[in-house]
Amino acid sequence: MNDLRDLYQEIILDHGKSPRNFGKPESFTADANGYNPLCGDKVHVYVTLKDGRVEDVHFEGRGCAISMASASLMTEVLVGKTEAEARALFDKFHELVTTEHELVGDDDIDRLVVLGGVRQYPSRVKCATLAWHTFNNAITGAGEPAKTE
Amino acid sequence: MVSPVRLQPAPDLFDVARIRADFPILSREVHGKPLVFLDSAASAQKPQVVIDAVRHCYEAEYANIHRGVHYLSETATHNYEATREKVRAFINARETKEIIFVRGATEAINLVAASWGGANLKPGDEILITALEHHSNIVPWQMIAEKTGALVRAVPTDETGDFLFERFEDMLTPRTKIVAITHASNAIGTVVPIKDVVATAHARGIPVLIDGCQGIVHRGVDVQDVDCDFYVFSAHKLYGPSGIGVLYGKADLLEAMPPYQGGGDMIETVSIARSTYAALPHKFEAGTPNIAGTVGFGAAIDYVAAIGHDAILAHEDDILGYALERLRGLNDIQLVGTAPERASIISFLIDGVHPHDSGTILDQAGIAVRVGHHCAQPLMDHFDIAGTVRASFAVYNTRADVDALIDGLQDVRKVFA
Numbered sequence: 001m002n003d004l005r006d007l008y009q010e011i012i013l014d015h016g017k018s019p020r021n022f023g024k025p026e027s028f029t030a031d032a033n034g035y036n037p038l039c040g041d042k043v044h045v046y047v048t049l050k051d052g053r054v055e056d057v058h059f060e061g062r063g064c065a066i067s068m069a070s071a072s073l074m075t076e077v078l079v080g081k082t083e084a085e086a087r088a089l090f091d092k093f094h095e096l097v098t099t100e101h102e103l104v105g106d107d108d109i110d111r112l113v114v115l116g117g118v119r120q121y122p123s124r125v126k127c128a129t130l131a132w133h134t135f136n137n138a139i140t141g142a143g144e145p146a147k148t149e
Numbered sequence: 150m151v152s153p154v155r156l157q158p159a160p161d162l163f164d165v166a167r168i169r170a171d172f173p174i175l176s177r178e179v180h181g182k183p184l185v186f187l188d189s190a191a192s193a194q195k196p197q198v199v200i201d202a203v204r205h206c207y208e209a210e211y212a213n214i215h216r217g218v219h220y221l222s223e224t225a226t227h228n229y230e231a232t233r234e235k236v237r238a239f240i241n242a243r244e245t246k247e248i249i250f251v252r253g254a255t256e257a258i259n260l261v262a263a264s265w266g267g268a269n270l271k272p273g274d275e276i277l278i279t280a281l282e283h284h285s286n287i288v289p290w291q292m293i294a295e296k297t298g299a300l301v302r303a304v305p306t307d308e309t310g311d312f313l314f315e316r317f318e319d320m321l322t323p324r325t326k327i328v329a330i331t332h333a334s335n336a337i338g339t340v341v342p343i344k345d346v347v348a349t350a351h352a353r354g355i356p357v358l359i360d361g362c363q364g365i366v367h368r369g370v371d372v373q374d375v376d377c378d379f380y381v382f383s384a385h386k387l388y389g390p391s392g393i394g395v396l397y398g399k400a401d402l403l404e405a406m407p408p409y410q411g412g413g414d415m416i417e418t419v420s421i422a423r424s425t426y427a428a429l430p431h432k433f434e435a436g437t438p439n440i441a442g443t444v445g446f447g448a449a450i451d452y453v454a455a456i457g458h459d460a461i462l463a464h465e466d467d468i469l470g471y472a473l474e475r476l477r478g479l480n481d482i483q484l485v486g487t488a489p490e491r492a493s494i495i496s497f498l499i500d501g502v503h504p505h506d507s508g509t510i511l512d513q514a515g516i517a518v519r520v521g522h523h524c525a526q527p528l529m530d531h532f533d534i535a536g537t538v539r540a541s542f543a544v545y546n547t548r549a550d551v552d553a554l555i556d557g558l559q560d561v562r563k564v565f566a
Contacts, residue, residue, distance in 0.1 A: 003180075003513060004509075004510055004513050004560075004564055005564075007509070008506075008510075008564045008565075013564075013565065017501075038521065039504075039505050039520070039521045039522070039535065039536055040521060040522045040526060040529060040535040040536050041505075041535055042535075062535055063503060063505075063535070064503035064504075064505040064506045065502075065503060065506045065565075066505075066506070121509060124505070124509060127505065
């Protein structure tokens with residue numbers, strides 16, 4: 001049970017149960033579908049870009065606590081980022097959930113560190129990265145749904 | 150040859166402790182807890198006799214089959230073909246040439262869809278499946294439908310996940326050219342009355358393929374009694390090795406079908422201009438097959454046959470009934486699939502908890518369940534869910550395994566409280 005507390009930290013349970021920025025916004029400039037064929041989870045990410053910066057991110061979908069919490073946290077940390085900064089943060093986040101590397105702390109990564117427990121559960125990494133892949137597809141304008149496979 | 154060590158026990162002498170002792174993996178721990186394996190519907194664990202048979206094949210009796218004149222090739226060929234006879238007897242087929250070895254049920258269905266379907270389906274023809282099917286009994290039909298202009302139609306199910314016989318009869322039309330249907334649902338356990346299905350389809354001149362992956366494990370089959378045209382299953386769910394399976398087909402149908410893959414072993418003569426094909430069953434067995442796996446499969450059939458399906462069914466029904474009773478006593482558990490006739494497979498949801506989270510938490514308690522859509526997305530769509538937690542019970546499971554699962558659910562609640 002103690003190991004499980006590393007994975008299911010309070011913040012994750014909270015965001016999983018009450019995801020922030022959930023639902024389709026009235027307006028947005030880019031969006032994409034994401035799908036995890038392994039579990040059937042679906043997510044739709046809506047992005048508003050203004051002057052090259054992320055002004056707002058919303059999402060809707062269904063999934064496990066990890067995928068919902070990850071999507072929810074993502075919608076918060078991406079606001080204010082340039083596209084390049086957002087991509088760099090995704091790279092760092094990917095490193096966080098797949099490797100043991102000590103990441104040099106900045107405020108954004110510090111907020112996402114709660115998801116680091118996922119690295120002990122290889123089959124669950126994709127739950128954590130689905131929303132990020134989907135965000136990436138939205139801002140690059142890829143017409144295809146994001147997939148974790 | 151490794152011969153079966155088990156003598157035929159009477160059903161009332163079913164000794165699950167002795168059965169468990171036959172499966173070495175069941176004594177291991179996972180995350181420091183005794184393993185509770187409830188995922189046999191995905192793939193069953195292997196008894197020592199199967200492991201020994203595979204090992205013995207490689208250590209003492211291995212060479213390529215149907216080729217050499219030397220001792221080892223002849224021995225390997227004999228052992229490989231001996232499994233074919235065991236399968237024939239196990240499902241009561243008329244002749245060994247009706248037993249085609251394939252990689253698994255998936256390949257068997259692809260073979261029938263491509264070969265039989267390619268030769269017989271025309272634009273507007275209908276392939277009738279059900280909403281209960283595994284993806285492997287959906288996608289191969291969609292692929293051949295796309296090629297031939299035929300249509301795939303599915304008999305719907307109801308809120309219990311039952312097979313709806315009247316809807317099935319209604320959906321048989323003059324355009325229906327084949328029925329492809331599961332013997333038992335891998336996702337929710339519903340057992341289909343295949344003998345009645347076959348009789349109804351045959352009355353209209355329509356052949357029937359049965360996906361027996363779960364049915365062969367939990368019910369067994371007599372293909373002459375059921376009178377199905379094709380019956381497919383995989384060895385690995387029947388306590389045998391992975392990568393080997395069976396296509397049973399009636400000889401006249403198989404004779405008329407074109408080969409599925411070309412290559413060695415499936416030919417009679419080859420010239421650059423043309424080739425002639427070998428007789429059944431070799432016509433459908435191109436290339437070097439899974440020789441050791443087939444030998445291990447033979448040991449698995451001996452093992453299951455020695456226990457007997459009556460004893461297996463009685464045992465599994467006991468565990469199933471106990472599990473249903475305990476789960477129904479929990480007010481935060483929702484059963485998915487409640488058909489009256491079912492195999493020992495239970496799908497359920499825990500209120501407010503996604504199946505993947507449940508699966509990870511149960512795993513930490515040493516309990517292996519399957520979570521997700523179970524390769525049955527149309528069925529999940531029918532229930533409007535992404536997936537379920539599935540516990541499946543095999544010959545080696547016990548009431549104590551059910552108790553462990555129920556205790557594990559308490560861990561899930563604690564995390565998500």
